[in-house]
Amino acid sequence: MAKLTLDDLRKLRETKQKAMDMRDPENKEAQIIVGMGTCGIAAGAKDTFNAIIEELDQLDITNVLVRQTGCMGLCHSEPTVEVVVEGMPTVIYGHVDAELGKKIITKHVVNKKMIDNHICDKPAMDIIR
Amino acid sequence: MAYKQYILVCGGTACESNKGIELIETLKKELEDNGLIRDVQVVRTGCLGFCEKGPIVKILPEDTFYVEVRPEDAAEIVQEHIIKGRAVERLLYNKEQSKTNVGIKEIDFYQKQFRVVLRNCGVIDPDKIDEYIARDGYKGLEKVLFEMKPEDVIEEMNISGLRGRGGAGFPTGRKWSFAAMQPKGQKYMVCNADEGDPGAYMDRSTLEGDPHSILEAMTIAGYAIGADKGFVYIRAEYPLAIKRLENAIRQATDYGLLGDNILGSDFSFTIELRFGAGAFVCGEETALLASIEGKRGMPTPRPPFPAVKGLWGCPTVINNVETLANIPIIMLKGANWFNKIGTETTKGTKVFALTGKINNSGLIEVPMGTTLREIIFDIGGGIKDGKEFKAAQTGGPSGGMIPPQFLDTPIDYESLTRIGSIMGSGGLIVMDEDDCIPDIAKFYLQFIVEESCGKCAPCRIGGRKLLNYLIKICDGKGTAEDIQNMRDISEAMSRASLCGLGQTASNPVISSLRYFMDEYIEHIDDKKCRAGKCKKLLRYTIDETKCVGCTACARVCPVDAISGERKQAHVIDADKCIKCGQCFDVCKFQAVSRS
Numbered sequence: 001m002a003k004l005t006l007d008d009l010r011k012l013r014e015t016k017q018k019a020m021d022m023r024d025p026e027n028k029e030a031q032i033i034v035g036m037g038t039c040g041i042a043a044g045a046k047d048t049f050n051a052i053i054e055e056l057d058q059l060d061i062t063n064v065l066v067r068q069t070g071c072m073g074l075c076h077s078e079p080t081v082e083v084v085v086e087g088m089p090t091v092i093y094g095h096v097d098a099e100l101g102k103k104i105i106t107k108h109v110v111n112k113k114m115i116d117n118h119i120c121d122k123p124a125m126d127i128i129r
Numbered sequence: 130m131a132y133k134q135y136i137l138v139c140g141g142t143a144c145e146s147n148k149g150i151e152l153i154e155t156l157k158k159e160l161e162d163n164g165l166i167r168d169v170q171v172v173r174t175g176c177l178g179f180c181e182k183g184p185i186v187k188i189l190p191e192d193t194f195y196v197e198v199r200p201e202d203a204a205e206i207v208q209e210h211i212i213k214g215r216a217v218e219r220l221l222y223n224k225e226q227s228k229t230n231v232g233i234k235e236i237d238f239y240q241k242q243f244r245v246v247l248r249n250c251g252v253i254d255p256d257k258i259d260e261y262i263a264r265d266g267y268k269g270l271e272k273v274l275f276e277m278k279p280e281d282v283i284e285e286m287n288i289s290g291l292r293g294r295g296g297a298g299f300p301t302g303r304k305w306s307f308a309a310m311q312p313k314g315q316k317y318m319v320c321n322a323d324e325g326d327p328g329a330y331m332d333r334s335t336l337e338g339d340p341h342s343i344l345e346a347m348t349i350a351g352y353a354i355g356a357d358k359g360f361v362y363i364r365a366e367y368p369l370a371i372k373r374l375e376n377a378i379r380q381a382t383d384y385g386l387l388g389d390n391i392l393g394s395d396f397s398f399t400i401e402l403r404f405g406a407g408a409f410v411c412g413e414e415t416a417l418l419a420s421i422e423g424k425r426g427m428p429t430p431r432p433p434f435p436a437v438k439g440l441w442g443c444p445t446v447i448n449n450v451e452t453l454a455n456i457p458i459i460m461l462k463g464a465n466w467f468n469k470i471g472t473e474t475t476k477g478t479k480v481f482a483l484t485g486k487i488n489n490s491g492l493i494e495v496p497m498g499t500t501l502r503e504i505i506f507d508i509g510g511g512i513k514d515g516k517e518f519k520a521a522q523t524g525g526p527s528g529g530m531i532p533p534q535f536l537d538t539p540i541d542y543e544s545l546t547r548i549g550s551i552m553g554s555g556g557l558i559v560m561d562e563d564d565c566i567p568d569i570a571k572f573y574l575q576f577i578v579e580e581s582c583g584k585c586a587p588c589r590i591g592g593r594k595l596l597n598y599l600i601k602i603c604d605g606k607g608t609a610e611d612i613q614n615m616r617d618i619s620e621a622m623s624r625a626s627l628c629g630l631g632q633t634a635s636n637p638v639i640s641s642l643r644y645f646m647d648e649y650i651e652h653i654d655d656k657k658c659r660a661g662k663c664k665k666l667l668r669y670t671i672d673e674t675k676c677v678g679c680t681a682c683a684r685v686c687p688v689d690a691i692s693g694e695r696k697q698a699h700v701i702d703a704d705k706c707i708k709c710g711q712c713f714d715v716c717k718f719q720a721v722s723r724s
Contacts, residue, residue, distance in 0.1 A: 003385025005393045006275065009267060016263035020253075023135050023189045036214040053133050066133070067191045068214025 021062035037071025043078035051098035094120030141176030144184035155203035175338015177251035178492035250338030258380040269460030282353040289464035290476035295449030298542040307436035311444040316356035322363035326525025329556030332450035336370035340377035346453035409580035428628035471497035475541035485559035524553025527633035529640025565662035588631025591622040673698040675720035682712035
């Protein structure tokens with residue numbers, strides 16, 4: 001490794017910062033929760049999960065928290081993905097393949113528009129509480 | 130390809146010695162076996178502070194907090210949490226909240242804490258300079274080297290109000306300015322990492338968890354005072370901290386953040402390590418410098434102060450690890466950010482090593498002005514086994530015992546001095562009703578007698594005399610006159626000793642006489658130790674009505690002091706009894722009583 005100049009250091013910091021931000025549980029404006037129960041995984045949730053992470057990575061988005069969860073009980077619509085974006089109603093999308101996963105990022109998270117024909121449910125707040 | 134998840138494993142000494150390394154290896158192997166090694170990164174971090182429940186594992190970004198994780202648990206974490214996304218409930222800290230994914234924020238241990246010094250501990254991998262850089266590491270140095278003159282840096286330190294965290298609380302900016310004022314020439318910057326108080330491990334954890342912050346701070350200080358050479362004086366008993374520091378120095382040198390013309394500027398600075406052999410007195414500035422020079426670690430009279438005439442006669446600034454860890458962030462966020470934290474006279478935060486009879490022992494950081502009650506009961510989770518709080522000792526053997534009536538005192542340098550203790554470096558030992566105050570004072574004096582360098586008479590002879598009186602009192606042979614003599618000796622020691630060690634050595638005695646006189650009087654007049662710690666004052670007797678004659682006590686007694694026929698009540702011969710207490714422990718019928 002050659003000695004760094006001031007510019008090198010700044011560039012290095014910028015590139016490394018992204019990875020650190022992804023780790024940070026705070027400062028997340030949106031949450032994407034992928035159902036990864038046996039049913040979800042069998043229906044291809046892993047590909048969806050990977051596609052979402054890759055898309056975020058490509059678009060340099062670090063303020064979105066991607067989490068896995070168990071079965072949401074909507075086994076007929078797996079893979080299911082819950083999306084929580086500030087200022088928007090929380091929705092669950094059903095039958096989310098890799099392509100739709102990417103679309104969730106570009107359309108729902110970035111452009112704040114819901115993908116109407118794939119909304120499968122809204123979380124039943126009365127049951128959760 | 131970015132990682133999708135991160136498993137952070139605490140790599141502090143406490144967790145590492147509890148199979149932490151094996152845990153990391155097993156986790157990596159499990160990930161490898163499941164083809165996840167490229168998706169999930171295992172990060173060995175510095176101390177997360179919650180040593181009581183170690184080894185700690187934190188999974189990000191979902192922020193799940195697992196405690197007491199064994200290497201055997203690795204497979205389940207990977208299978209359940211990583212692959213299936215279900216938290217491993219039995220390993221969660223708060224099992225009642227398992228449904229809602231307990232993050233670090235919800236744990237009471239962390240709620241009142243505010244992390245400045247420990248900002249990177251438990252977050253970054255201390256062996257990776259890139260992670261430190263990503264967390265704004267070396268950004269303070271950037272600003273200092275390219276936007277500030279040395280006098281600006283010192284002015285910034287003065288405005289910040291940062292005071293030395295090693296114990297006495299001398300303003301850091303002023304210390305720097307003394308050295309900066311000396312004529313140009315060879316100057317040195319020294320980091321005092323000779324943490325020696327019993328029960329204190331704040332500096333070790335900082336060095337282990339965030340070594341680069343110390344290197345950055347020393348470089349900044351070097352620039353401010355005009356030094357081109359730094360030394361870290363560290364105890365040889367801290368092998369892990371040494372390893373990480375050595376690695377950090379190597380990385381920083383490779384990156385050109387240490388060495389000639391740092392970042393292309395015209396400032397050059399190098400750092401070397403010097404190992405101490407674990408003498409308490411070497412934490413004292415002048416003794417520390419003597420030890421670096423290869424001489425016997427003994428203090429010399431001040432003035433001249435090291436800032437004027439220090440290492441090899443050159444102006445030298447000595448700052449403690451915790452003081453230094455504050456500096457990069459002060460430079461980065463500005464003195465006016467820092468001086469809003471804390472109290473009127475004492476700015477910033479303080480790291481404490483909580484130990485003793487407390488539920489959550491561990492490493493904590495709180496803003497100055499937090500009360501002892503908040504630290505012990507809210508963060509520390511209260512006293513073990515629901516016992517009664519008796520006293521807290523801050524400042525190690527140089528500090529005093531703080532009684533319950535001062536639990537609500539907001540902590541800063543002045544308030545602690547007012548109630549007869551000192552801030553010290555940050556060891557905080559909690560005592561409960563089972564601790565005997567004269568016995569604790571005796572323990573600290575034993576430490577002082579062992580560690581006194583013997584150069585000056587007040588410390589060498591005074592310490593020994595104090596210890597003898599305390600032994601006498603604990604043996605039940607003390608007199609009222611002894612108390613007066615102890616007071617006189619204590620005063621002589623604090624006024625006439627050469628260095629801080631002797632000057633403060635009598636603090637445990639003075640403070641305990643002030644607040645716990647009744648316990649001393651009990652030992653002297655009633656020959657009684659209420660905590661049951663002073664063996665010579667104990668009497669073991671057998672209650673005839675409860676004894677069933679099982680002979681268990683007679684068989685366990687090492688000196689055959691217990692006699693009696695089978696199925697008949699036994700008796701203890703008080704003259705033979707050595708008060709080992711084994712009969713008390715072994716009796717199933719509570720027939721043996723201790724008084």
